[in-house]
Amino acid sequence: MFSWLTLLSLCAWCFHSHDAHHERAMHSLGGREGSQSLAFSTSWQVLGPFQIGTREATWGADPLEYLGGFRALQYDPGAQFRSSLPTNGTARWSVVVATQTSGNSSSSSASLSISYDNVDWNFLKVVYGWAAVQYQAWARGEITVSADDNQHVILYTDSILEYWVDDVHYFGGDFFTYRRAPPVLHLTPGTHKIDLRLVRDVRAMGGVLDPTIDVVVEAQRVSGTLELAKPGILMSDVVDGKLASLIGSVALRNSGEDDIEIVDVQSSDVRSPVNTTNLGGKSRLVVVAGQTRPFAFNISLPTHNTSSVRFSITYKTTAGGDQLSTLLVSQNLTRRSIYDPHKITYLHPGSMASYAMLRPPAENAACSEGPNSTLPVLLQLHGAGVEADSDQVAHALDPVPDLCAWVIFPTGVTSWSGDDWHNWGFADVEAAVNSIPSWIDAVAWRGPGVDVNTWVVSGHSNGGQGSWYALTHRPDRIVAASPISGYSSIQKYVPYELWQPMDPRRTAIISASLNSYRHEMLMENAKGIPVLQQHGEKDDNVPTYHSRFLRQLLFQVGTNSNYYELPGKGHYYDGVMTTDQLKSFYREQTRSDKTTHTDPQEFSIVVGDPGDMGSKGGILVTHLGDPGQYGRVDVKYDSTLKSYTIKTSNILGLKLDERYMQHEGIGIDGQDIATSEGSNTKRGFLELSHSLEGSWKIGPLYQSNASTQHRHGRQLGSMTAILRSSGPLTIRHQAAETAHIALQVSRNLHQYFSADSKIISTGSWDDSPPGNLISIAIGGDAPPIVQPDFPIQVGTTSVSVRDSNGRWRRFGEGEGAHLGAAFLQPPALLDERLELVLWGSDVEMVAQVARLVPMLTGVGQPDFVVLGDSARWRGVEGALSLGFFDYSWNVTPSSVV
Numbered sequence: 001m002f003s004w005l006t007l008l009s010l011c012a013w014c015f016h017s018h019d020a021h022h023e024r025a026m027h028s029l030g031g032r033e034g035s036q037s038l039a040f041s042t043s044w045q046v047l048g049p050f051q052i053g054t055r056e057a058t059w060g061a062d063p064l065e066y067l068g069g070f071r072a073l074q075y076d077p078g079a080q081f082r083s084s085l086p087t088n089g090t091a092r093w094s095v096v097v098a099t100q101t102s103g104n105s106s107s108s109s110a111s112l113s114i115s116y117d118n119v120d121w122n123f124l125k126v127v128y129g130w131a132a133v134q135y136q137a138w139a140r141g142e143i144t145v146s147a148d149d150n151q152h153v154i155l156y157t158d159s160i161l162e163y164w165v166d167d168v169h170y171f172g173g174d175f176f177t178y179r180r181a182p183p184v185l186h187l188t189p190g191t192h193k194i195d196l197r198l199v200r201d202v203r204a205m206g207g208v209l210d211p212t213i214d215v216v217v218e219a220q221r222v223s224g225t226l227e228l229a230k231p232g233i234l235m236s237d238v239v240d241g242k243l244a245s246l247i248g249s250v251a252l253r254n255s256g257e258d259d260i261e262i263v264d265v266q267s268s269d270v271r272s273p274v275n276t277t278n279l280g281g282k283s284r285l286v287v288v289a290g291q292t293r294p295f296a297f298n299i300s301l302p303t304h305n306t307s308s309v310r311f312s313i314t315y316k317t318t319a320g321g322d323q324l325s326t327l328l329v330s331q332n333l334t335r336r337s338i339y340d341p342h343k344i345t346y347l348h349p350g351s352m353a354s355y356a357m358l359r360p361p362a363e364n365a366a367c368s369e370g371p372n373s374t375l376p377v378l379l380q381l382h383g384a385g386v387e388a389d390s391d392q393v394a395h396a397l398d399p400v401p402d403l404c405a406w407v408i409f410p411t412g413v414t415s416w417s418g419d420d421w422h423n424w425g426f427a428d429v430e431a432a433v434n435s436i437p438s439w440i441d442a443v444a445w446r447g448p449g450v451d452v453n454t455w456v457v458s459g460h461s462n463g464g465q466g467s468w469y470a471l472t473h474r475p476d477r478i479v480a481a482s483p484i485s486g487y488s489s490i491q492k493y494v495p496y497e498l499w500q501p502m503d504p505r506r507t508a509i510i511s512a513s514l515n516s517y518r519h520e521m522l523m524e525n526a527k528g529i530p531v532l533q534q535h536g537e538k539d540d541n542v543p544t545y546h547s548r549f550l551r552q553l554l555f556q557v558g559t560n561s562n563y564y565e566l567p568g569k570g571h572y573y574d575g576v577m578t579t580d581q582l583k584s585f586y587r588e589q590t591r592s593d594k595t596t597h598t599d600p601q602e603f604s605i606v607v608g609d610p611g612d613m614g615s616k617g618g619i620l621v622t623h624l625g626d627p628g629q630y631g632r633v634d635v636k637y638d639s640t641l642k643s644y645t646i647k648t649s650n651i652l653g654l655k656l657d658e659r660y661m662q663h664e665g666i667g668i669d670g671q672d673i674a675t676s677e678g679s680n681t682k683r684g685f686l687e688l689s690h691s692l693e694g695s696w697k698i699g700p701l702y703q704s705n706a707s708t709q710h711r712h713g714r715q716l717g718s719m720t721a722i723l724r725s726s727g728p729l730t731i732r733h734q735a736a737e738t739a740h741i742a743l744q745v746s747r748n749l750h751q752y753f754s755a756d757s758k759i760i761s762t763g764s765w766d767d768s769p770p771g772n773l774i775s776i777a778i779g780g781d782a783p784p785i786v787q788p789d790f791p792i793q794v795g796t797t798s799v800s801v802r803d804s805n806g807r808w809r810r811f812g813e814g815e816g817a818h819l820g821a822a823f824l825q826p827p828a829l830l831d832e833r834l835e836l837v838l839w840g841s842d843v844e845m846v847a848q849v850a851r852l853v854p855m856l857t858g859v860g861q862p863d864f865v866v867l868g869d870s871a872r873w874r875g876v877e878g879a880l881s882l883g884f885f886d887y888s889w890n891v892t893p894s895s896v897v
């Protein structure tokens with residue numbers, strides 16, 4: 001499909017005659033064992049190592065791109081490449097034999113383990129820390145199809161971020177080995193070249209043992225039509241004979257070459273069929289060729305006693321006229337006692353089904369005052385790479401069976417909790433908690449009720465970090481927190497040393513895009529909330545330093561916290577979540593008389609992104625001045641005078657919840673606000689806004705009927721705000737050339753976030769509410785800019801950006817300009833929706849900017865980025881312009897234009 005590279009496969013495989021061993025080794029298993037129709041080579045040509053920064057690969061930063069890319073290079077054992085890591089500053093080709101290959105008539109796999117002994121890793125680590133054992137390399141092998149006809153295959157790429165198959169580029173891969181959305185390939189008979197970009201990541205691959213890169217590629221023959229991407233149905237457990245929740249979901253993959261439309265889903269057990277035309281907003285569910293989509297539907301149990309449910313999915317191909325086909329799916333039921341941790345399902349705001357494990361308050365817990373009482377929620381957030389339905393997670397609190405709380409073990413959507421429990425993963429936590437009332441209905445629960453707004457949060461490792469996130473972003477909802485063995489921020493976990501060099505102004509922009517996730521900056525938000533910290537003294541996975549450091553900061557901001565360092569203990573052991581101190585903490589903090597907390601008389605709120613920040617002490621920050629900088633609010637309450645004294649910095653808008661704030665006066669930045677005119681008798685919210693002239697007034701920052709759009713609510717934040725979609729994301733594009741990128745974006749959203757996205761290809765840029773939009777365009781076909789006078793304008797081969805002084809700067813004039821842009825904008829139909837535009841002067845540059853669609857955490861995409869060609873090797877410094885939009889969608893002074 002992509003033809004900008006015209007390497008002949010013959011030429012890519014010219015070998016040096018002196019390398020006889022190598023040539024022999026390139027013969028694949030398939031050649032020797034005729035029964036295999038697919039076979040990977042056992043021997044791979046590897047070139048490396050080169051330097052890479054933590055999560056930098058998304059930006060490009062591949063030194064071989066300076067030489068035209070690995071794909072343009074051929075194996076040459078004599079060739080030398082300059083590199084900052086190895087002895088003599090020289091990287092070379094080598095041949096690596098796959099540690100394991102296996103295969104049968106329908107699949108083949110190869111495992112590679114790459115290591116370098118010409119790098120002094122230990123000394124580099126002394127200087128640069130864990131950043132030093134992250135590096136990149138490339139590997140080339142091949143897959144041979146020995147059958148006589150084309151083979152439909154899926155390609156799993158465990159621990160791989162980027163690769164080429166023949167001359168087609170794939171970004172995204174499967175860095176965390178989810179195996180959720182492999183690409184579908186239609187391979188012709190013969191040999192196909194596979195180039196793998198290998199990127200080492202300490203968080204995924206460890207920092208203590210030898211820094212090897214271990215990856216697996218596996219090809220499996222598939223049906224060439226609609227099939228299950230995952231066996232079975234995601235559905236709730238059956239508790240005491242009743243289904244705990246009604247939502248079920250299947251993952252469907254179209255492994256054919258025509259688009260497929262789902263016509264109907266019917267239970268084979270239940271009489272009344274589900275009619276897809278009645279599915280809210282899903283009237284025409286299309287799975288485009290090569291796409292994987294989750295498909296949620298209502299489930300009910302048949303009346304007879306059964307051990308499984310069966311559904312048939314009716315579909316047709318868009319090319320096949322009205323001919324219908326059927327796919328069957330069944331799922332064995334898991335039956336549990338209602339008091340045991342069990343699986344519940346619900347819809348994530350992104351419209352796909354997710355699950356959590358729920359343990360309702362115990363039958364004989366001594367806290368129940370009957371069905372009229374409400375108990376708090378106790379959250380346990382899991383660590384990276386762990387499934388919530390594993391015994392390790394779901395039964396972690398078995399030693400404390402009698403808690404007066406609704407215990408939830410959320411997934412955060414994936415075993416890496418989506419985006420480390422941030423935008424997407426945290427929305428899943430909230431959806432899980434908010435589904436408890438439907439569970440109460442579904443199972444006709446007669447025990448105590450739930451207070452969905454009162455949480456005790458705890459978690460281990462990545463979930464410890466998630467607990468810090470919950471504590472610092474939902475302070476009014478959290479009554480207590482116990483972050484266990486957690487890290488304070490990804491930058492503190494694995495330092496961002498060793499990125500390609502860049503202007504410190506750019507470093508500041510990348511870093512500011514991660515402001516909301518730097519918990520060490522947000523500790524003040526925890527004031528007044530009891531915190532119990534615990535960390536193993538000998539933890540070599542998440543250094544104990546993180547907990548010691550945050551403990552010190554908690555003290556400095558006046559937070560009441562206890563710290564337990566477990567002598568001799570490592571990162572994890574059975575029982576780490578139920579030490580004596582934790583057991584008494586859970587009991588103490590969930591006691592019903594504890595669950596209303598009083599705010600301190602004096603506190604501060606620090607905000608990185610108002611889009612994901614809740615209130616503290618009833619005060620919500622609605623807008624920052626410059627979103628590239630933290631905002632802060634210092635609050636002092638005088639209980640005698642019943643007056644608030646507020647001081648702000650970088651804040652444009654506040655919302656005060658007067659239902660909880662008893663007061664007779666507010667002074668803000670030295671100005672007295674006469675609240676009588678603003679607060680009406682029924683005491684609701686009071687909005688305060690800061691005018692350009694520097695004074696505060698009662699009322700919103702702008703009129704909602706104003707002719708220009710203003711950024712608010714879910715639209716706020718850096719590029720990751722696109723993940724705050726209410727409804728499935730829509731990926732729209734117009735040309736055959738962009739179909740591959742649209743599919744890639746959809747695949748990555750599903751792979752990394754389990755997200756659903758619909759791909760639409762129309763000539764008219766039709767909008768498709770209610771979810772957020774990702775629009776992909778080349779040259780002069782950009783989607784309409786809705787905001788009058790929007791500060792980014794794309795031409796056919798140029799992009800203009802208006803800086804904060806109103807001056808336009810034009811990039812990429814003239815013939816042959818290679819240019820791309822990724823930027824947020826408000827779409828035509830609003831309601832806090834957001835659009836991410838991916839534009840390139842040519843298809844290669846669209847592919848370059850499509851890398852920036854949020855996927856891995858820690859990448860630091862700001863609101864807009866204009867990329868030049870050299871980003872492929874220079875990384876962020878290859879961006880021509882990047883930065884943030886303020887509340888009226890103007891470029892901020894902190895941006896680089």
Ligand SMILES: *[C@@H]1O[C@H](CO)[C@@H](O)[C@H](O)[C@H]1NC(C)=O
Pocket residue numbers: 080088090
């Ligand atoms: C070291 O580098 C020089 C110059 O690049 C090269 O000629 C020499 O072969 C290299 N030595 C080794 C051991 O790689």
Ligand SMILES: *[C@@H]1O[C@H](CO)[C@@H](O)[C@H](O)[C@H]1NC(C)=O
Pocket residue numbers: 103104105106107
């Ligand atoms: C081939 O191997 C794959 C992966 O090991 C396995 O899933 C599949 O069932 C095997 N198929 C046959 C026909 O043996």
Ligand SMILES: *[C@@H]1O[C@H](CO)[C@@H](O)[C@H](O)[C@H]1NC(C)=O
Pocket residue numbers: 264275276277278
């Ligand atoms: C589904 O519902 C639509 C609208 O209610 C109706 O027109 C259609 O006939 C139904 N389809 C089936 C298979 O029942």
Ligand SMILES: *[C@@H]1O[C@H](CO)[C@@H](O)[C@H](O)[C@H]1NC(C)=O
Pocket residue numbers: 246274278279280297298
């Ligand atoms: C599923 O059931 C819920 C609750 O009964 C209902 O509101 C919803 O419309 C149903 N959805 C579908 C797809 O039938």
Ligand SMILES: *[C@@H]1O[C@H](CO)[C@@H](O)[C@H](O)[C@H]1NC(C)=O
Pocket residue numbers: 305306
């Ligand atoms: C349903 O079947 C299970 C196992 O076959 C059996 O133990 C149970 O008693 C049955 N329940 C009813 C209500 O028939």
Ligand SMILES: *[C@@H]1O[C@H](CO)[C@@H](O)[C@H](O)[C@H]1NC(C)=O
Pocket residue numbers: 308332
């Ligand atoms: C479902 O249950 C049946 C009967 O107990 C069993 O044979 C089958 O292997 C089970 N299927 C799965 C996927 O566990």
Ligand SMILES: *[C@@H]1O[C@H](CO)[C@@H](O)[C@H](O)[C@H]1NC(C)=O
Pocket residue numbers: 369370371372
């Ligand atoms: C619970 O509340 C209902 C309605 O307010 C009331 O009728 C009932 O007596 C209460 N039950 C208990 C046990 O307090």
Ligand SMILES: *[C@@H]1O[C@H](CO)[C@@H](O)[C@H](O)[C@H]1NC(C)=O
Pocket residue numbers: 703705706707
């Ligand atoms: C918007 O609403 C405000 C107050 O409701 C009114 O004063 C103003 O004239 C309106 N502006 C426009 C452009 O309609």
